[in-house]
Amino acid sequence: MKAYRSIVVIILVLMLALPATAAGAASASISLTSPTPNPAMIGSEIAFDLAVSVDGFQTGVSGIDLYLNYDPAVVTPPTTPGAAAAEVLPDFFGVSNFSINEVLPASQCPGATKPCIHLVLAGPPQTSQIGIAARFHFRVTAVGSGSACFSIVQATMVDANGFNVPYVKSPGDLCQTIQNRATTGTVLRQGVPASPNPGGGTLACSSVTATGTWVYGPVVTNTDGNFSFTNLPAGTYTFRATYPGYLSSEKAGVAIPDNSITGNVGSTTLRGGDVNGDNAINILDIGAVISKFGKTSVAVRSAGGNCTTDEPADINDDGTVNISDLAITAGNWGKMGPTAWQP
Ligand SMILES: [Ca+2]
Ligand SMILES: [Ca+2]
Ligand SMILES: [Ca+2]
Structure with missing residues (x-):
């Protein structure tokens, strides 16, 4: 009986504690969706999305600055260096977002090991929003070791006052199988x-x-x-x-x-x-x-x-x-x- 009372008390405490914690917490995440098609072949265009989620930010998230590495031995962006590289979508910041969108050589990318796509998105402050901010497209040029991997090597998320917003990033590496046809x-x-x-x-x-x-x-x-x-x-x-x-x-x-x-x-x-x-x-x-x-x-x-x-x-x-x-x-x-x- 005593044990039963203890469990009831614990449950009550948890019920009181959880909503209070959730209401006060703000969270944000940046993630890459699974590429399609998988597997891909030489000549295939593979695509995947940058999904952004923010929840409970009173000031609102207003900007994302991001570098995405790719492996030039097996894939290429569909455009030439310096031109638009990613497809900016309105699902997160809305249609009026401002963007920088470029392919950079390895020497200008964080880590300086692989070329990257540099994407800067800014728009109206989002306090709670989930959406696809951009879509990346690459063309497969070689089978290589059998996979093409991508990673967000650096990303900054800021609020409407320009202060950094903490976020969770996933996955570390996004790898896509490449096969011969x-x-x-x-x-x-x-x-x-x-x-x-x-x-x-x-x-x-x-x-x-x-x-x-x-x-x-x-x-x-x-x-x-x-x-x-x-x-x-x-x-x-x-x-x-x-x-x-x-x-x-x-x-x-x-x-x-x-x-x-x-x-x-x-x-x-x-x-x-x-x-x-x-x-x-x-x-x-x-x-x-x-x-x-x-x-x-x-x-x-x-x-x-x-x-x-x-x-x-x-x-x-x-x-x-x-x-x-x-x-x-x-x-x-x-x-x-x-x-x-x-x-
Ligand atoms: Ca003959
Ligand atoms: Ca004969
Ligand atoms: Ca003969």
Whole structure:
């Protein structure tokens, strides 16, 4: 019974004490929100917010002066040094805030180790307010060690009389995962097993290019006919696969979204018999096979693993020009390239 009374007394004391304490305390915080997208890829624009919270300041918070470090090896602000670097938002000080907003070289930043964004915000005194004061944007330029870290290296918060306001800052470091983007697909060739590749090579050696704003590749296919492009920028691409003695194959309108880590173009099988490489299979190709009929130990691009020279009349890369190569060519008589991208 005595213990019960003691607990009641303690609870009563706490109930009386807590509101008094809360009413008298002023608090402020500066924090960075989680970046999006996470993970990010090369070419991605990552963004995160500067969230500010003040509560119970009678004079009102009227200014914030802040330096945000970034790692220039993996990210860059979207603007040139000296230009506006952060997007100032009206959610904390309102629309009439005044701001300084600049990218500074490392030598002008606190600690002098990394470049920084210097942001100065000032506006009407806020006694109790929570809001997003600014949004930072960076473009990913490299994978580096796999992350991009940001930190507020120095910040000052002042009230309407210019006196420093104590605040809590979080987190210490804000780190964002950066990954490579892999865009993959498969190119097989008619008359050639997918794996193992004949000729003892380690690669199937079909060439693949990806044409968007610029041309990427060629990359070559591995033993299984698979290819992979690393870090194709977001955009719309035409993929084209070629191999000597075969019609090319093409897939247009392949969209690589900004935030996709992987993409697959699908599988295609090249049709054999275009010995002279004019993307049409006709009498000229038949003639080319017949003119070399019976030749052995001819050059095989897919042998040896370095995708060098090839005898295109040896369609199936078995080192001999014979009836198999003639049959493949005759069977595709009249076909034109580039063919549709399909198995
Ligand atoms: Ca031809
Ligand atoms: Ca060949
Ligand atoms: Ca052959």
